Amino acid sequence: xxxxxxxxxxxxxxxxxxxxxxxxxxxxxxxxxxxxxxxxxxxxxxxxxxxxxxxxxxxxxxxxxxxxxxxxxxxxxxxxxxxxxxxxxxxxxxxxxxxxxxxxxxxxxxxxxxxxxxxxxxxxxxxxxxxxxxxxxxxxxxxxxxxxxxxxxxxxxxxxxxxxxxxxxxxxxxxxxxxxxxxxxxxxxxxxxxxxxxxxxxxxxxxxxxxxxxxxxxxxxxxxxxxxxxxxxxxxxxxxxxxxxxxxxxxxxxxxxxxxxxxxxxxxxxxxxxxxxxxxxxxxxxxxxxxxxxxxxxxxxxxxxxxxxxxxxxxxxxxxxxxxxxxxxxxxxxxxxxxxxxxxxxxxxxxxxxxxxxxxxxxxxxxxxxxxx
Amino acid sequence: xxxxxxxxxxxxxxxxxxxxxxxxxxxxxxxxxxxxxxxxxxxxxxxxxxxxxxxxxxxxxxxxxxxxxxxxxxxxxxxxxxxxxxxxxxxxxxxxxxxxxxxxxxxxxxxxxxxxxxxxxxxxxxxxxxxxxxxxxxxxxxxxxxxxxxxxxxxxxxxxxx
Numbered sequence: 283x284x285x286x287x288x289x290x291x292x293x294x295x296x297x298x299x300x301x302x303x304x305x306x307x308x309x310x311x312x313x314x315x316x317x318x319x320x321x322x323x324x325x326x327x328x329x330x331x332x333x334x335x336x337x338x339x340x341x342x343x344x345x346x347x348x349x350x351x352x353x354x355x356x357x358x359x360x361x362x363x364x365x366x367x368x369x370x371x372x373x374x375x376x377x378x379x380x381x382x383x384x385x386x387x388x389x390x391x392x393x394x395x396x397x398x399x400x401x402x403x404x405x406x407x408x409x410x411x412x413x414x415x416x417x418x419x420x421x422x423x424x425x426x427x428x429x430x431x432x433x434x435x436x437x438x439x440x441x442x443x444x445x446x447x448x449x450x451x452x453x454x455x456x457x458x459x460x461x462x463x464x465x466x467x468x469x470x471x472x473x474x475x476x477x478x479x480x481x482x483x484x485x486x487x488x489x490x491x492x493x494x495x496x497x498x499x500x501x502x503x504x505x506x507x508x509x510x511x512x513x514x515x516x517x518x519x520x521x522x523x524x525x526x527x528x529x530x531x532x533x534x535x536x537x538x539x540x541x542x543x544x545x546x547x548x549x550x551x552x553x554x555x556x557x558x559x560x561x562x563x564x565x566x567x568x569x570x571x572x573x574x575x576x577x578x579x580x581x582x583x584x585x586x587x588x589x590x591x592x593x594x595x596x597x598x599x600x601x602x603x604x605x606x607x608x609x610x611x612x613x614x615x616x617x618x619x620x621x622x623x624x625x626x627x628x629x630x631x632x633x634x635x636x637x638x639x640x641x642x643x644x645x646x647x648x649x650x651x652x653x654x655x
Numbered sequence: 656x657x658x659x660x661x662x663x664x665x666x667x668x669x670x671x672x673x674x675x676x677x678x679x680x681x682x683x684x685x686x687x688x689x690x691x692x693x694x695x696x697x698x699x700x701x702x703x704x705x706x707x708x709x710x711x712x713x714x715x716x717x718x719x720x721x722x723x724x725x726x727x728x729x730x731x732x733x734x735x736x737x738x739x740x741x742x743x744x745x746x747x748x749x750x751x752x753x754x755x756x757x758x759x760x761x762x763x764x765x766x767x768x769x770x771x772x773x774x775x776x777x778x779x780x781x782x783x784x785x786x787x788x789x790x791x792x793x794x795x796x797x798x799x800x801x802x803x804x805x806x807x808x809x810x811x812x813x814x815x816x817x
Contacts, residue, residue, distance in 0.1 A: 376681075376683070376684075378684075379683070379684065379687070409706065410706070410776075410777040410779060411706050411707055411710050411777070411779060414707070414710045414711075414714070415710050417710075417714060418710040418711070418713040418714040418717075418718065419713065421713065421714055421717060421718025421719075421722075422694075422713065422717055422718070424718065424722055425687075425690055425717065425721065425722070425725070428722070428725050428729075429687065432683055432725075432729065440729065443729075444726070444729060447722060447726060451719075451722065454718075471779060
């Protein structure tokens, strides 16, 4: 990690270069590609450790603690084990689609990290459409899930894939609407500029947007309590039921890389990204990512899994109207104070969030009316 | 040089993927090649300095339209056996060939006006100005949105069980 810090310091003069990509700076591209792949793999191993040990604690058990000190090497041992396993392809599977699905699911998740800044200007590509790029690229992952569900020619895989798509299409709307609030306040789509605009972390100006983004993000990446597309009791393992060995490892990797990606986006959009006192910037970003991921693990251990009709109702009747109201309030505030929002708005926004969430939870009942899937 | 190489790679991928959409018997694989075609078109937009348009292309065509097409295919039966043959093969081929011929003729015979100005970067701000400033296109866009909403509502009303 010391070498990483040193190298990023060495890249600082790059700030003066045109932000367009490709800029022909191949060494910049190569360095950040290698660093990002290593970063994602290490963070995924860490995330698996946090999830298994943390959930163990929350459920009054120990969790894996035998492999290495404090069980730190358990994820590594599991990774080695799964790579050595036999690769089974169902006889009636669509072979090419079955083989391509994990790759198509994995590539977009890696591409998200290209625009996450680790320091001012220290990112693979400072796109001026940064957050739109993230939304666009992450929508490709759905196709990978579809291919997995279809290519396996297994009804549970297919059902899991269809549930996944229904959820992703519904939750994309509140997700994007809550991002627009941040974009309005920051006045830019570029993640680097959004971080630079956060003298006060946007979670204080956008508390409602943060909650909406967190809930919708967890649903987008199939984290519990929204993980019913791989609900073990109903669908075996959802869309990756028929995957084994290396290809299963890819889907497992995608699952945690997506969680890290959403945590990184939340840390960048709402928690001030790499900004913070004392510690070096990249360490601040990692600390914030780990904190957000820990909250995700916490919700997973706390809340029961929802039903499919509850999932849809939550997206369309709870998150969507609140996201619209949040967007409207933010737009009015930005119009009234075009030169930056004043401090006092923090208290107003938190009060508005509390009132709206409590009001909506009173009005909103799960399971009313007809069951619609 | 780099741009020309990128253009030719994208062009070959687009044409090959489009042919795949037409000729593959398996409808699901045809839909996947359509996705590849859309992604390659987004690549072309990037070489033309239209970054915002490229992101929207991916978001709308890959993220929404293709997903809807694939979802519809999943609802149909016996897809791996291929689409059922019918007698419209020859008329369809003739119509397609005529359309292709007209398009090639138009593209090659028209004197296209090429602007000498440098492309706008970034394109997001000029697009927003065109849309929202005075004399912008907000009203037509909103009318189109309302029209689409009415169409969706109509479809739901027609398809709904009594």
